[in-house]
Amino acid sequence: MKLNNRLLIGSIGLSLMLGGCGNMNQTNANEGNEQTETTNVDNQNSDDRLVRVQDYTGEGYTLRNGEKTDKIAQENKEEITEAVEKFFLEKYKTEVIVHNMVGAVDGATVFVESVGEPHFYTYAIVPIDVEQRKVLSDNVWSQEGQVENAIKTGLYAMIFQEEITKLENYLEETVESKPIIGITQEALKSVRATGYSTTHYYASTMGNSLDFLFNEYMNNQEISKSDWKTIIEQNPYSPDSILFTIYLYMEEEKSEPDEEIFNQIVTEIEEMDGIPKGAYSIILNDNMINKTTAVGAKDNSLERSYPNDIIKE
Template sequence: MKTLYNLLVICLGFSIFLAGCSNFQSGGGQPDNAGAEDNTKDDRLVRVQDYTGEGYTLRNGKETDKIAQENKEAITKAVETFFLEEYKTEVIVHNIVGAVDGATVFVESEGEPHFYTYAIIPIDVSQKKVLGGNVWTQEGQVENAIITGIFAMIFDQEFAKYEELVDEIIAKHPVTGITEDALRNVRAGGHGNTFYYTNSYDPVFDQLVTTYLNNPNTTSEEWKSLFGKDDYSSRGFTLTLYLYMEDANAEPDEDIFNDIVSGLEKLDGIPKAYYSVILNDNFIDKTNALGLKENSLRRSSPDYIIKE
């Protein structure tokens, strides 16, 4: 079983985000699935407005995906039980995608803290058997998601102001985000919505997870009394605004991009954090849920928009 787990770690590695460590990222916390299908680029690209997560694939997942789909009920129950026992969190299972020797299960937390994440369930291919008692998660993945959800509870007013700006951007410019279905089915980027996602990096946030596991019913006001903006550095938390052009024939527009960046730079009263802005064309790769391409416009590492 240890060998099986090692293989899963290699093949279901967590994608590196532009918001944190790299200039190339998925636009959400989904597992690494580069090279999952040998399709041509044009076959893979679909309009972002039409993308629900259908066609999303992981390496060597065809056989396990069939087994997983035949055992949806058992997988759903096993993953729900796992999150309740290990993370004191009720989750909704939205999507199950086969991978080498297992399946990735995309979930959404119920209530607060609110976040999206995933777990992995091993599958014995030779026996066509789902190993429901061995559900696991990649180190730090769920913890990061929980932290981002708690962070949003603590800084709810600041998040509201950030989301007001996002709403203004969408109303003012011909840009859009992913669909609600795609958000649920293939985005595992912690707290966020169809336009943005979040990540945490400062070890100081670990105390939030400990407190949550001891008392998952901690209220927003209680969180605010335990943790504030002076308790972490701005570099320890990132918010990434990840947008697409609305028109199928439109290239990422520099004037629109610069206006979005300028608006964010001028905005006060939003969460203390490092901010990125990404503007893609209208198309998304259905096999890996990536919109980032050579023509994408980016304001990101190392030139983050910094709010202290």
């Protein structure tokens, strides 16, 4: 089984997308990485890189050619943290907490979590002059559309809080009753930068039909939830504008993905009412995750996704 490219780029392909700090736009990054990620997932899953997902906290996560910059970043944690916090406050009017920083080509990728609502995970990039061993803290940047999309997913979850709660309660109950698990909370904070996320699923956006959410947020952070509801009702959008990817693992170390459990989740999501409008994908992996890439996908993973994802109107 090969995970489809839309899922890879939107989520677990982070290590390739973040691996370079060159000045690229999001579209070009996606086009350049789809085939690379699809063909390299299995090559990266060598036994010495695989750990049990319940043991994985993000330790060992690396980005391409980041050895030198990672050392410099760790030596300048305070400066980088202050620079990234300032960047998000000034550019996105949002307070964030810095959870992790990982060296990449010509800089450090910094993983953050927003404070309060809208709640989301994302990242920024801090350039580093390796020869001068200097952090260029005035030049913090983010890949085009990355933070904007994260904010949109956080707003969407905030607006549809009741529906989100129903989805999350279902997943928590399912994980408690079946021999399956999600990633750890530590890994979520340290290496998952995919917008609104929990340990069991994440949300992402496609296209620009939800751009009005970001634009309204940038104009006014004090909009009430009831007003947000009115705003989204006045702006029609298709279900595939917002993607929900349920991403789970087997609990036992040597267990293959259980087809019966997988099919039950698929059926229950198909039949469930009252969860958020969107396009739903479901992926069940075995118990192991690649500690260097935070990727759990392998040939044996079970997947229901685009173009056969579950559409909830």
